[in-house]
Amino acid sequence: MKALVYTDVEELIYKEEKDPIEKVGESILKVHASGICGSDMHAYHGKDERRIPPLILGHEVSGKILNGIFKDKTAVLNPLITCGKCEYCLNGREHLCQDRVLLGMNRPHVRQGAFAEMITVPNQNIYEVPEKLNIKEAAVAEPTAVSLHAVLMAERSSKTSLPECRILVQGAGAIGLLCSLILSKIKGNNNITISDPNKLRLDECSKYVDAKFVGPKDKEVNTDGFDIVFDTVGLEISRQQAITVVKPGGIIIHIGLTQPSGQFNFRKATLQEVTFIGTYCYTNKDFENTIKILADKDLGDLNWIEYRDLKKGAEAFKQIHKGTCAAPKIVLLP
Ligand SMILES: [Zn+2]
Ligand SMILES: [Zn+2]
Structure with a gap:
């Protein structure tokens, strides 16, 4: 099969790779669509110790199952492979499983990713795509589940109901946009500010979600007053801004x-009882709910996804790196 292989720092080569082999308890998916994630970019920059070249990256994937019990089904993959028997797996917090592996990682052991024509995956990671959900759009289930999980974490901790909160979302990438869409279209909040230094992306996101769009230096996002701040960037400087602008008792x-x-301003965090919540991936339940949300079109149209040929994937990575892409999500098609 053909695959886009991460061969070295900032280098991807589209080339011939071995087809995945049939394994007990697993199925092979013919990839129809596979999204480029921020974490793939992180690997591309040589900054991820769990993703060492040579490796096929990619974990936001949908397609058709070629063999086994799900043969011919349209499916989206939950890329988080967990043990199924630890205290977290048994209590609906699979994402915290200490034996978890993600597709497109090779440490602690190899799991090839989805920037390829085919991929093998454990059967329990296969979720059927409802007929009313476009197979290519289903590839954004993974980042949508990440965002849903984050919004639910905020909702659970907030003393103020979500529609009443003034919210800042830092970063207008896919996670920033998706958190904002969930907050506004599902949770009924209409007091969102989105900040990003990339004007192209702000303009693109402004077509899909009702929010204020500003650069990170704008005075709107440099004075205290936000009940909740979603930091989808995770730089020292974005965390410092988050703690500066969050209200006493905020999140x-x-x-x-x-x-x-x-x-980080631990003084303010302590004296003003700011809740800091780290959030990672999603539970299996979140993933299931996400598929329903996408199938029901609860987030509106998904025309902010840009589709490109897998063959030209290297170019897409380069452009995302340079910040010249307006689209918050690029999905590659084999
Ligand atoms: Zn992802
Ligand atoms: Zn486990």
Whole structure:
């Protein structure tokens, strides 16, 4: 089969790779669509110790099952492979399983990703796509589940009901846009500000969600007053801004993890009882609910997804790196 292989830092090559082999308890998916995630970019920059070249990246994937019990079904994959027997797996918090592996990672062991014509996956990670959901659009189930999980974490901790909250979303990438769409179209909040230094992306996102769109230096996002801040960026500087602008008793939802360390205003966090919540992936239940949300078109049209040929994937990575893409999500088609 053909695959887009991550061969070295900032290098991807479209080339011939071995077909996946049939395994007990697994099925092979013919990939129809596979999205480029922020974490793929992180790997591309050589900054992910769990993704070492050579490796096929990609974990936001939908397609058709070629063999086994789901043969001929249209499916979207939950890329998070967990043990199924630890305390987290048994209590609906599978994403915290310590033996978890994601598709498109090779540490602690190899799991090839979805920037390829085919991929093999455990049967329990296969979710059927309802007929009313477009197979290509189903590829955004994964980032949508990440966003849904983050919004639910905020909702559970907030003393103020979500529609009453003034909310800042840092980052106008797919996770920023999806959190905003869920907050506004499902949770009924109409007091969202989205900040991003990339004007192209802000303009693109403004077509799909009702919010204020500003650069990170705008005074709107430099004075205290937000009940909840979603940091989908995860840089030291975005965390510092989050703690500066969050209200006493407010919440920071930390989703991005571009830069895992750095200074933080622990004084304010302590004296003003700011809740800092780290959030990672989603539970199986969140993933199931996400498919329903997408199938029911609860987030409106998904024309913010840009589709490109897998063959030209390397170019897409380059453009995302340079910040010249307006689309918050690029999905590659084999
Ligand atoms: Zn992802
Ligand atoms: Zn487990």
